[in-house]
Amino acid sequence: MPRTTRITVMLLFAAWVVDYIDRTVINFALPDIGSDLGLDHTQRGLLVSVFFIAYALVQVPGGLLADRYGALRVGMIGLLAWSVFTGLTAVAWSFSALLAMRFLFGLVQGVFPAAAIKALAERSLPEQRTTATGWTNSSNAVGILLASVIAGILLPTAGWRVMFAVISILGVTVIVAWRRWMPEPLPQEKIPMAAGGQAAERRAVLFAPSLLGFAAIFFGYDVLVWGVTAWTPSFLQEQRGISTIGIACAAVPSTLAAAAGVVLGARISDKLGGQPRVIVVPAMLFTAVMLFFLPRAEPFPLFVIIGTLMSLAAGLAFMPAFAVPLRALPSTYIGAASGVIIFGGQLAGVLSPLAFGAVTDHFSYTTAFETMAIGPLLAIIAAWLVPQTADAFRAAVGTRRPAVIPDKEVLP
Known part of the structure; x- marks a missing residue:
């Protein structure tokens, strides 16, 4: 992996960690916020979902902005x-x-993901993009883990308001690091260039059923992730009487397992040249089954073990939602295409926390966990139907293979 790619991965890793700390720390604060403001479970779920409404709305526009004005500029803003x-x-x-x-927060954070993916695509080789992106996105689990640690320390000692004020300074440090150390993109002779008819091909890709199929995989994955992640702290506190510190400690193995799953799923995807069906189907089937056991695991250590195994399996399915398009598309319009896939996941972020809270209010936590199995089942269906390789994807969306400029050719 080129040095430029490695440095970019490290800097994007730091940015994604801050991203996930800022967006997920509210999950640990929901019981305190609910008590402070007198909110029921449905209202608390809406606080999580409203972020994803805004976040989802700007995914494709954010990708188009990154393609037009530059990934780093859009990402830093x-x-x-x-x-x-x-x-x-x-x-x-x-x-x-x-x-x-929370809505405004989601609106401005939503321009970042597609910009980040495009920035990495400009600084990595196509055959290594999924692995590089997998390492970057393993930061998601690290961010969730650090969010649990920060919440475990600050919520009982300083309260949720101070906690949000403190973590707001983290993004500024990342901006400083980006401006100082972010490398320039790889030379154009190293990465594929878009073929002629770029605008027409972009439209073909963005509206292609095949790309929407990968968005459906990510939707199913995120129904599981955001529904369970948003409500597990509240479930453990209200139903099991676990303290905030205990919940934070319990998050360590599951988040590390999720990070390992993301990296492993990315490596396997690159080794297989895509083939999302091979990874997504068994991983999501396992998590769907485990959702029926998780809320019934009475001993707390057993709950942690099941949650950790679920996190590992779910993590495997993260990068297969992106692997084939990342290999198939040129970096010049990969931002917008990534935005479509990410939109699918964030739409799940809108629906699943709110649905989980509503089902809890009307039925029970156990039923709410079981309802989340809809997501993995949808991911399985989508993974079975989408193109399995870059060539099959290009054929499905009607684009040509990106051309690689010879090393000795002089660029205009």
Whole structure:
């Protein structure tokens, strides 16, 4: 892997860690926020879902902006803006005000993912993109883990408002690091260039059923991840009487397992040249079954073990949702295509936390966990139907193989 790629992975890793700390720390604060503002489970679920409404709305526009104005510029603007709204969350005085802050926070954070994927695509070889992106996205689990640690320390000692104020400064440090150390993109002779008819091909890709199929895989994956992640702390506190510190400690093995699963799934995808069906089907089938056992695991250590195994299996299915398009498409419009796939996942983020809270209010936590199995089953169906290789994907969307410029050719 080129040095440029390795440095880019490290810097994007840091940015994604901050991204996930800022967005998931509210999951641990929901019981305190609910008590402070007098919110039921449905309202708490809406606080999580409203972020994803805004986040989903800007995925494709964010990718188009990154393609047009540059990935780093769009990424840094998003990073700075979401840090500001993270800090402003600390002063929300009512449910409506907090809802508005979470919406604005999601809106500005939503321009980042496609920009980050495009920035890495410009600094990595196509045959290594899935592995490089997998290492970058393993940061998601690290961010969730650090969010649990921060919440475990600050919630009982300083409260949720101080916690949001403190974490708002993390994004600024990443911006400074990006400006100082982010390398230039790889030379154009090293990465594929778009063939003629770029605008027409972009439209063909963005509206292709095949790309929407990969978005459906990510949707199913995120129904599981965001539904379970958002509500597990509340479940453990309300149903099992586990302290915030205990919940934070329990998050360590599951988040590390999720990170390992993401990296392993990415490596396998690159080794197989795609083939999402081979990875997604068994991984999601396992997690769907485990959702029926998880809420019934009475001994807390057993709950942690099942959750850890689920996290490992779910992590395997993360990068297969991106592997084939990343290998098939040129970096010049990979931002917009990635935005479509990410939109699928964030749509799940809108629906699953809210649905989980509503099912809990009307039925039980156990039924809510079981309902989340819909996501893995949808991912299995989509993985079975999408093109399994880069060539099959290009044939399905009607694009040509990107041309590689010879080393000695002089670029205009």
